[in-house]
Amino acid sequence: MKSQLLSLAIWVPILGALPVFWLGSERRSLVRWLSLAVAVAGFLVTIPLYTGFDTSTAGMQFFEQAPWITRFNVQYMLGVDGISMPFILLNSLITVLVVLAGWEVIEDKQAQYMGAFLVMSGLMNGIFCALDGVLFYVFFEASLIPMYIIIGAWGGPNRVYAAIKFFLYTLLGSLLMLVALIWLFLESGGSFNILDWHHLRIGMAPQILIFIAFLVSFAVKVPMWPVHTWLPDAHVEAPTGGSVVLAAIALKLGAYGFVRFSLPIVPDASHHLAPLMIALSLIAVIYIGFVALVQTDMKKLIAYSSISHMGFVTLGFFIFNQIGIEGALVQMISHGFVSAAMFLCVGVMYDRMHSRMIADYGGVVNTMPKFAALFVFFAMANSGLPATSGFVGEFMVILGAIKFNFWVGFAAATTLILGAAYTLWMVKRVVFGEVANDHVAKLKDIGGREFLVLGLLAACVLAMGLYPFPFTEVMHASVDNLLKHVAVSKL
Amino acid sequence: MLNNFVMPDLYPAAPEIFLLLMSFLVLFVDLVFGATHRWIAAMLTVITLLGCAALTLVTSDGQTTLTFSNMFVDDLLSDFLKLMSYLAVIMMLVYSRQYLSDRGLDKGEFYVLVLYATLGMMVMISAASLLTMYLGLELMSLSLYGLVAIDRESRRATEAAMKYFVLGALASGLLLYGMSMIYGATGSLEIGGVAQALYQGHSEKPVLIFGLVFLVAGIAFKLGLVPFHMWIPDVYHGAPTAVTMFIGSAPKLAAFAMALRLLVYGLFGLAMDWQKMLLIMAVLSIGLGNLAAIAQTNIKRMLAYSAISHMGYMVLGLMAGVIGGQVDPFTAVNAYSSALYYTVAYVLMSLGAFGMVLLLSRAGYEAENLEDFKGLNQRSPWFAAMMLIIMFSMAGIPFFIGFFAKFAVLLAAIKAGYTTVAVIAVMFSLIGAFYYLRVVKLMYFDAPVDSAPIAAGLDLRVLLSLNGLAIAAFGLFPDAVMLVCTTTLMRSL
Numbered sequence: 010m011k012s013q014l015l016s017l018a019i020w021v022p023i024l025g026a027l028p029v030f031w032l033g034s035e036r037r038s039l040v041r042w043l044s045l046a047v048a049v050a051g052f053l054v055t056i057p058l059y060t061g062f063d064t065s066t067a068g069m070q071f072f073e074q075a076p077w078i079t080r081f082n083v084q085y086m087l088g089v090d091g092i093s094m095p096f097i098l099l100n101s102l103i104t105v106l107v108v109l110a111g112w113e114v115i116e117d118k119q120a121q122y123m124g125a126f127l128v129m130s131g132l133m134n135g136i137f138c139a140l141d142g143v144l145f146y147v148f149f150e151a152s153l154i155p156m157y158i159i160i161g162a163w164g165g166p167n168r169v170y171a172a173i174k175f176f177l178y179t180l181l182g183s184l185l186m187l188v189a190l191i192w193l194f195l196e197s198g199g200s201f202n203i204l205d206w207h208h209l210r211i212g213m214a215p216q217i218l219i220f221i222a223f224l225v226s227f228a229v230k231v232p233m234w235p236v237h238t239w240l241p242d243a244h245v246e247a248p249t250g251g252s253v254v255l256a257a258i259a260l261k262l263g264a265y266g267f268v269r270f271s272l273p274i275v276p277d278a279s280h281h282l283a284p285l286m287i288a289l290s291l292i293a294v295i296y297i298g299f300v301a302l303v304q305t306d307m308k309k310l311i312a313y314s315s316i317s318h319m320g321f322v323t324l325g326f327f328i329f330n331q332i333g334i335e336g337a338l339v340q341m342i343s344h345g346f347v348s349a350a351m352f353l354c355v356g357v358m359y360d361r362m363h364s365r366m367i368a369d370y371g372g373v374v375n376t377m378p379k380f381a382a383l384f385v386f387f388a389m390a391n392s393g394l395p396a397t398s399g400f401v402g403e404f405m406v407i408l409g410a411i412k413f414n415f416w417v418g419f420a421a422a423t424t425l426i427l428g429a430a431y432t433l434w435m436v437k438r439v440v441f442g443e444v445a446n447d448h449v450a451k452l453k454d455i456g457g458r459e460f461l462v463l464g465l466l467a468a469c470v471l472a473m474g475l476y477p478f479p480f481t482e483v484m485h486a487s488v489d490n491l492l493k494h495v496a497v498s499k500l
Numbered sequence: 501m502l503n504n505f506v507m508p509d510l511y512p513a514a515p516e517i518f519l520l521l522m523s524f525l526v527l528f529v530d531l532v533f534g535a536t537h538r539w540i541a542a543m544l545t546v547i548t549l550l551g552c553a554a555l556t557l558v559t560s561d562g563q564t565t566l567t568f569s570n571m572f573v574d575d576l577l578s579d580f581l582k583l584m585s586y587l588a589v590i591m592m593l594v595y596s597r598q599y600l601s602d603r604g605l606d607k608g609e610f611y612v613l614v615l616y617a618t619l620g621m622m623v624m625i626s627a628a629s630l631l632t633m634y635l636g637l638e639l640m641s642l643s644l645y646g647l648v649a650i651d652r653e654s655r656r657a658t659e660a661a662m663k664y665f666v667l668g669a670l671a672s673g674l675l676l677y678g679m680s681m682i683y684g685a686t687g688s689l690e691i692g693g694v695a696q697a698l699y700q701g702h703s704e705k706p707v708l709i710f711g712l713v714f715l716v717a718g719i720a721f722k723l724g725l726v727p728f729h730m731w732i733p734d735v736y737h738g739a740p741t742a743v744t745m746f747i748g749s750a751p752k753l754a755a756f757a758m759a760l761r762l763l764v765y766g767l768f769g770l771a772m773d774w775q776k777m778l779l780i781m782a783v784l785s786i787g788l789g790n791l792a793a794i795a796q797t798n799i800k801r802m803l804a805y806s807a808i809s810h811m812g813y814m815v816l817g818l819m820a821g822v823i824g825g826q827v828d829p830f831t832a833v834n835a836y837s838s839a840l841y842y843t844v845a846y847v848l849m850s851l852g853a854f855g856m857v858l859l860l861s862r863a864g865y866e867a868e869n870l871e872d873f874k875g876l877n878q879r880s881p882w883f884a885a886m887m888l889i890i891m892f893s894m895a896g897i898p899f900f901i902g903f904f905a906k907f908a909v910l911l912a913a914i915k916a917g918y919t920t921v922a923v924i925a926v927m928f929s930l931i932g933a934f935y936y937l938r939v940v941k942l943m944y945f946d947a948p949v950d951s952a953p954i955a956a957g958l959d960l961r962v963l964l965s966l967n968g969l970a971i972a973a974f975g976l977f978p979d980a981v982m983l984v985c986t987t988t989l990m991r992s993l
Contacts, residue, residue: 033881078904080982081911121881143907147898154892157937161945162877169945173937180897180933184926187907191914191922 012071014057015087015138018097022051022104023131026124034120041112044123048108051130052101058094064483067091067490069140069204077144081194083201086140091487092268092338093137095480096261099345100137102469103257104130107250109462110353114360115163115248122163126250129155133258137265142190142201145269149262150183156251156259164246171239171246178239182226189222193274207273210499213281220278223271224286230263233323234293237316244312245365249356252308256315256348261341264322268334272326273494279327280495286327291420293320298427302434307358307365310435311351314391317424318344324421325406328413329495334488335481336405342480343390343398343473350387350466354380357459358439361452367438371445376452381440383455383463388436390470392429398473509567512574514559515552515582516622522548523615530608538606545611546593549586549618556582562991566628570690573628577760577992580984581625581753588750588847589618591963595855596742598957602863605650605740613650614746617643621754627761630679630689637675637722640754641668644747648739660738667721667731675718681711682767691766698769712770715762716777722755723811726784733792736804741861741868744800745854748807749847756843759818764836764993771822778819779921785812786925790932800868802935803853806894807846809932814842816925817909820916833993835916837986838908844981845893845905845974852890852967859883859964862955873939875948883954883961884943886968893971895936896929900975908982 025047032040063070069088077085089097107126115122132155135148153176161172194201197209211219229236240260244252272279279286294317301313318340325337357380358373359365374381390397393404403424411418444450455463473480510517522544530541556579564575593614600606620640627633645668649661683689685707686697697703721728736744763774789809796802817839821832860867860876867873877884893900906929913922974981 030881030885076979078979078982080979080986081908118877121877147903150903151898154888154897157940158944161941169941172945173934173941176937177930177934181930184930185923187910188914188919188922188926191907191911192919194911195915 013073014054014071015073015089015097015134017054018051018058018101018134018138019087019131021054021131022047022101022127022134025050026127026131029120029124029127032120034118037119040120040123041108044108044127045105047127048101048105048130051127052098052105055098055101055134058089059098059483062091062094062483064091065486067486070094077141081143081201082199083143084141085144086202087138088140089138091484092491093265094483095338095342096137096258096265096345097134099342100130100133100258103253103345103349106349106353106462106465107253109458110253110356111248111250112458114356115250118162122159122248122250125155125159126254129159129254133262136262140203142193142203142206144201145203146183146187146190150180152259152262153179156255159251160243160247163248164251166246167242168246171242174239175243178229178236182229182236185222186226189219192219203269203274207494209274211275213277213500216275216278216499217281220271220275220282223266223275224282227263227266227271228289230266231260231319231323232263232316233289233320234297234316237293237297240316241309241312244315244352245306245308249352249359252352252356253349256311256352257345260315260319261345264319264326264337264341267323267326268338268491273491275499276495277498277500280329283327283329287324287417290320290324290327291417293317294324294421294424295427298424298431301431302427304431305367307355307367307435307439308352310367310431311348311355314351314428314431315344315348317428318348321403321406321421321424324417325409328409328417329492330409330412331488331492332405333409333413334491335484336402336409338484338488339398339405339473339477339480340402343402343470346466346469346473347387347390347397347399350383350463350470351391353462353466354384354387357455357463362448367435369446370439370449372442372449373440373452375444376449377454379460380455380463383467384440385436386467387470388432390474392432393425396471396474398470398477400474401477508569509565511559512565512567513572513626515555516619516626518555519548519552519615519619519622522551523612523619526615527608527612530612534608538601541608541611542593542597542606545615546590548615549590552622553583553586556586564992566692568632570692571629571632572626574626575992576988577757578626580988581757582622584844584847585618585621585625585750585753588753588851589614589746591851591967592742592746592749594959594963595745595851595858598960599740599742599858599861603651603740605742607650610647610650613643613647617647617746618750621750624754625757627758628691630683630691630694630762630766633691633758633761634672634676634679636754637758638672640751641672644751647743647746648735650743651740654738654740656738657740660735664731664735671718671721671728674714674721678711678714678716678718681707681714685711691761694766695768698767701769708770709773712767712774713777715767716774719755719759719762720781722751722758723815724785724808725781725811725815726788726808727781729785729788729808732808733801733804736807737798737801741800741854741857741866745851745858748803748850748854752811752843752847752850756814756840760836763818764821764832768822768827772825775819775822778815779918782812782815782819783921783924785809785815786928790928790935793932793935796935797870798868799857799870799873799939802870803850806932806935807850809928810842810846810894813906813909813925813929814839814846816913816918816921817842820909820912820918823916829993831915833986833989835912836993837982837989838912840989841982841985842905842909844985845901848967848971848974849890849894849902852886852964852971853894855960855964855967856883856887856890859954859956859960862952867950870939870942872950873942874946874950876943878948879951880954883964886964887943888940889968889972891936891939893975895933897933898975899972901971901978901981902975904975904978904982
């Protein structure tokens with residue numbers, strides 16, 4: 010069946026951004042409504058990806074192929090499997106929420122702000138469905154440009170530093186990946202097809218080098234300890250929408266890269282270096298969890314919590330069992346909802362108080378009861394309370410880890426304590442208690458638009474927590490297939 | 501005696517002859533109308549170049565034709581490079597029209613010198629003998645020295661011209677010395693004859709290598725490779741921006757042709773030797789160019805160092821033609837066409853970048869500091885976006901042509917086994933990304949210091965927009981230009 014759905018998912022937001030840019034900042038309400046229309050259209054075209062998805066096969070679906078650069082045999086080749094499809098939906102949904110979140114608070118150059126998010130949404134959809142190495146790389150790197158502008162132009166006081174650090178850090182990783190991609194092209198006799206590479210025989214020494222090149226690239230993006238330092242800076246300085254997209258989608262790109270490239274292309278190196286990966290993941294989970302505990306800035310706290318949660322994801326991938334990998338994928342989606350919601354909550358407060366410091370708040374529940382209820386709910390999800398999505402992924406990964414090795418599972422399980430500690434302690438200080446000062450006393454509760462955004466996310470978090478089957482169902486076949494690939498040596 | 505004289509076939513050289521004749525006309529017209537109607541000379545120059553383009557297209561038959569006793573060659577490569585050069589020169593003339601007239605530099609000399617420099621490039625591009633190459637090179641260089649100093653009032657320009665002249669003369673001397681060595685060793689001035697002699701292997705290797713070193717030095721000077729790069733920052737900085745734009749565009753094509761004709765067509769037998777020399781210079785150029793560019797506050801100087809690094813990347817393709825002494829035509833075409841593609845892409849980006857500098861300049865004001873780009877997004881979102889495209893393209897970020905150019909040369913280098921060099925090159929391009937990012941930062945994140953409206957004329961605005969969009973479009977659809985480059989080389993090697 011010929012299908013153009015994936016192309017639509019990529020190009021609807023990107024081309025839709027052009028008239029938004031063209032409108033300029035003068036006609037604000039028109040810009041907003043047009044951006045919303047484009048974002049919603051971008052989301053609507055991705056829905057058939059879920060409804061028309063065949064859960065029985067691990068093959069690539071909604072496949073598209075056209076020659077792009079004939080000289081290097083580069084194809085415009087798109088397709089999704091159970092691993093990548095959910096992220097396209099997640100990304101397109103988050104874009105709608107980001108447009109809504111920037112509705113009133115962005116006053117300066119709103120057209121460019123909205124346009125940049127739309128372009129980025131399309132580029133990130135491209136990353137998730139590219140099946141050609143160069144196409145993947147091109148989307149992967151091009152998505153840095155809008156994010157750089159978003160952080161630098163609408164961010165906080167130290168935004169320039171954060172933007173440049175973000176860009177260079179990420180570029181560092183991806184450049185090494187480029188060399189690895191070219192090497193694979195030459196080794197495979199002239200193919201950039203990722204699926205061909207899955208069957209390529211590679212010796213152990215090159216496998217290790219390729220694994221390391223991919224590791225640097227994806228570890229920066231995830232981010233894994235010790236290359237995580239750009240993330241707190243970027244998150245703190247970015248505008249709310251930027252933080253949301255970074256946490257919900259951009260971090261998933263790195264993790265996705267491990268599943269699409271590292272594990273199936275160099276399985277022997279993956280097995281060989283798995284202890285290293287598990288160690289790095291556990292450091293992220295435990296050490297970064299403690300770092301989060303001492304933060305005084307809410308955004309920074311959530312940023313560190315993101316790193317810690319992403320440690321769970323990489324842990325799940327490198328214990329090589331079905332429940333671990335599926336748990337990691339569920340955790341990625343769940344974290345997409347929860348971290349987006351947490352950053353939006355901080356954004357809601359920041360818009361009113363212009364402060365992200367925990368110490369400036371206290372007793373918010375007295376003046377913003379509706380908001381407080383939602384915020385507490387998301388905090389619970391962030392700390393992995395059963396019946397929220399946060400629990401499902403973490404629980405599955407811990408199960409997988411215990412299967413792999415009891416002590417690894419044990420160490421990973423400490424996150425349930427640490428996560429609860431830093432999140433709930435923050436919530437306690439911000440939301441509960443007496444009204445701390447006059448500014449808090451003057452706070453207004455959230456309006457309809459904010460309620461809609463947060464409510465929608467809350468519904469997703471709850472639905473995924475209560476009934477995760479629709480999410481895991483689409484993954485089964487693909488994860489099975491991935492594990493088969495990883496189990497076969499390519500030496 | 502006269503019986504021995506055979507009239508050479510002039511047909512392949514028709515564009516050169518046409519240009520020469522037209523340059524007399526420009527001189528004459530300027531003499532008569534120069535004082536009152538300066539635009540006539542400019543118009544005639546553009547018409548001349550368009551005429552040359554037409555003649556090049558008409559005489560192009562895809563065959564390799566030698567004429568003037570095997571000293572001049574007309575092949576697909578020469579046609580392609582000449583057409584690109586005309587395009588670059590015409591774009592330069594349109595970009596700089598207003599800049600020149602604002603400063604009273606649009607004199608007849610300017611146009612005549614531009615034409616002669618172009619003629620020099622055409623001769624270089626079509627050179628089939630060492631002497632023709634030298635002749636073209638000197639014609640181009642001498643015209644360029646004059647152009648740099650065209651603003652007699654400017655001390656910096658005069659100083660730059662002196663530097664350029666002294667170093668350029670030295671480089672010419674080195675080149676000529678190298679040529680004499682090659683001639684001594686092979687007994688031939690014809691590039692084909694040199695290749696033949698090398699193939700037969702009777703020549704003395706030490707003399708050949710000795711000559712080769714000087715030849716490579718001369719080529720490196722024209723390309724601006726470290727350690728022969730000293731003139732680039734000063735000349736780029738000192739020359740009027742229009743002239744900088746000229747030097748930074750079409751002559752790179754001619755220098756590429758020179759490298760290809762001398763090293764690949766002539767001294768292919770010594771490829772394993774000159775590849776090593778190029779390798780060292782490429783790495784040094786990429787390193788020094790990117791590092792030094794960070795420290796610049798003047799955008800012309802920054803672009804000068806960036807030019808050094810870009811030529812370094814281009815050479816990565818040039819040195820990947822022969823792998824382990826094994827001559828494989830497919831590999832060679834791939835490698836050299838990636839270098840050709842890089843050069844073409846670079847010329848397009850370089851024209852755009854200097855076009856931006858000209859856009860922000862106005863009568864009595866040179867917008868040549870990085871500060872002048874501050875807050876451009878508020879002054880003109882459209883041109884800020886164009887500069888964004890140009891900068892990210894130069895940094896090698898997709899979807900722009902600069903990325904695919906880097907991609908092609910990296911692929912060639914890795915294929916030739918230079919994986920470590922490729923890793924070094926990409927690491928330096930990470931450093932390079934910083935200073936391109938800084939320009940974007942100035943435009944998008946800072947408030948403007950200069951709030952004057954952009955005064956540039958419609959012609960410049962349209963051309964600059966087309967230039968920027970072309971960089972983006974050839975990035976989205978890189979296939980066409982790549983195929984043209986490959987086909988050209990395949991049919992000319």
